[in-house]
Amino acid sequence: MHAQYSLSGAYYNGNGVVRNPKEGAKWLEKAAEQGLAVAQCDLGVMYQKGSGVKQDYQSTIKWLRLAAEQGDSLAAHNLGSLHAKGFRLKWTSFFDPSAFAFMKATQDFVEAYKWFSLAAANGHRQSLKDRAIVKARMSREQISKAEGLVIMFQNKKNSGDS
Numbered sequence: 001m002h003a004q005y006s007l008s009g010a011y012y013n014g015n016g017v018v019r020n021p022k023e024g025a026k027w028l029e030k031a032a033e034q035g036l037a038v039a040q041c042d043l044g045v046m047y048q049k050g051s052g053v054k055q056d057y058q059s060t061i062k063w064l065r066l067a068a069e070q071g072d073s074l075a076a077h078n079l080g081s082l083h084a085k086g087f088r089l090k091w092t093s094f095f096d097p098s099a100f101a102f103m104k105a106t107q108d109f110v111e112a113y114k115w116f117s118l119a120a121a122n123g124h125r126q127s128l129k130d131r132a133i134v135k136a137r138m139s140r141e142q143i144s145k146a147e148g149l150v151i152m153f154q155n156k157k158n159s160g161d162s
Contacts, residue, residue: 001030001031001034001035001036001039002031002036004027004028004030004031004034004039005027005028005031005036005038005039007027008024008025008026008027008028008030008031008039008042009024010024011023011024011027012024012025012028012052021046021051021052022052022053024052025043025046025052025053028042028043028046029043032063032066035066035070037066037067037070037071037072037075038067038072040063040064040066040067040070040072040075041063041064041067041068041072041074041075041078043059043063044059044060044061044062044063044064044067044075044078045060045064045078047059047060047063048060048064048078048082048087055089057087057106060082060087061079061082064078064079064082065079068115068118068119069157071122071157072122073118073119073122073123073124073127074119074124076115076116076118076119076122076124076127077115077116077119077124077126077127077130079111079115080111080112080113080114080115080116080119080127080130080131080134081112081130082106082112083106083107083108083109083111083112083115084107084109084112084116084130084133084134085103085107086103086104086105086106086107087103087106088103089103109134109137109138109142109146110138110142110145110146110149111146111149112130112131112134113131113134113135113138113142113143113146113147113150114146114149114150114153115127116128116130116131116134117131117146117147117150118150118153118154121154
């Protein structure tokens with residue numbers, strides 16, 4: 001799986017081979033499907049940006065969540081950012097009502113707080129700052145709910161049920 005991950009980077013960046021992001025995504029998905037957290041995180045970002053693959057919200061969440069559940073702090077931070085800002089559709093303008101509605105519909109400060117907290121617990125420093133920004137926009141009830149979700153996630157992970 002590590003060789004597949006390395007090959008994906010070579011194709012994506014054009015290192016030693018002709019640059020081909022689609023071929024890179026193919027090899028990255030093979031490594032991700034075998035459980036390599038860094039590959040899952042990278043694949044989630046590719047789906048988020050529509051780079052080498054068709055932009056897809058569900059696939060973005062799927063791959064970032066799988067990596068974050070393994071303790072990948074960057075994936076957890078990316079999930080926090082995604083929930084804080086909402087999913088921005090590629091090739092749409094800010095003034096496109098359907099694109100803006102989707103972005104707002106995918107915004108969830110409780111989930112953002114949870115993932116920023118988990119990323120920070122795994123050493124991602126920027127997540128502390130981003131969590132504070134999100135926290136300032138949340139009600140006490142939302143903060144309490146988010147903190148409860150963090151504890152539930154950590155308890156589940158510690159019991160081996162993840």
